[in-house]
Amino acid sequence: MSTTRKTHLVHLAGELFAEKGFRATTVREIADAAGILSGSLYHHFDSKESIGEAILSEFLTDVLAGYRDVDADDPRAAIEKVVRASTATLGRHRAALTMLQRDWNYFSAQPRFAYLREAMHEIEQVWITLLERGKRDGQFRPDLDAKLTYRLLRDVLWMPTSWRQGEGGWQPEEVVDGFLRLLFDGITARNGSTTRN
Amino acid sequence: MSTTRKTHLVHLAGELFAEKGFRATTVREIADAAGILSGSLYHHFDSKESIGEAILSEFLTDVLAGYRDVDADDPRAAIEKVVRASTATLGRHRAALTMLQRDWNYFSAQPRFAYLREAMHEIEQVWITLLERGKRDGQFRPDLDAKLTYRLLRDVLWMPTSWRQGEGGWQPEEVVDGFLRLLFDGITARNGSTTRN
DNA sequence: GAGCGCCGAGCAAGCGTTTGGGTACCATGC
């Protein structure tokens, strides 16, 4: 393990957060996973929240970085790319996802995590811009409520990450494919061939 | 107030559960909302969990009752009906929804809430049956993964309920309509008119 | 000997819950 001890501890804590959420996980459980006593954690972190912050901030910068190099000129391709980039990113950040879902109220209420709200807003803007542009280009239905659609999409997109790994035996790619087909074409059968590809 | 005091307390607790989740809500907060001391709650309930159980069981019987009178012969109409029935039901059970989302691990781990797993499984069967039948009838795409689709749909369907009321200024009907359009037709624009209706 | 990593023990606060008692109300029987 070439990484520093602190990084390792964050990783261990992340696995617990990913399954139980932030608040539901105790510092003693984290310490147990590391094979040390709970008090010894405070040699590395000044609080439990800093562990959470380390996980959340890394996730946010990562997902925003993945958004930066999408080609906004083709909204449909961009959406697909963003979706696929997201799932790839989200797989590496299951802890952050679970925390944002289960403990959002807890974090967003604290001034310390103000950057959290800002980053989430930035993410929302990327999606809405793409959806709106797709509407203008005629690629997407003109009556689409961009913000509403984003909220629905985001939550679906994030949801499978929180499903226990291997629960349904789905690979991440299967979920993305199923999701994208649902997103672009719905569940209704086409009267000829499929629209996609 | 014709209803009994106990019912009123469950309702008050439910409002707190709907916003903070079950575990994150303390019995003292519930008591404060009722204007009494925390210990006085135990004159009506033998534990905090029985309050949660009262909310959850009522929800489950309610949603399952809404499923019973759908016409399974027309899967597409049935799905739409189930979706609309769900949103109507879910609006009246925001507390149960939040609890199932945020505290599912907590409840499902306890043998006391075994009926919870069973009821959820029953709900899943209704959906899967409809989706599979729609596939056979040619109404839905034949390559649809019924179980995966159900999981995605359920989570989307439940999600808006947990959005703080009036957050985006959406009425429940707007959310359902947006959801149904997304579900049947996707976001892609049709080359003629819309498929729906 | 300096610094990193951890132990051992404990603290204050918060949690769900228990206990014993008190108050108001209402019906009953004399």
Added chain:
DNA sequence: GCATGGTACCCAAACGCTTGCTCGGCGCTC
């Protein structure tokens, strides 16, 4: 009219436990 008992509801205080966190000290390595 008035004591009697029962019921519904709540208070005040505490209990045992868990929580996040503190702090002095010990061992190890470079």
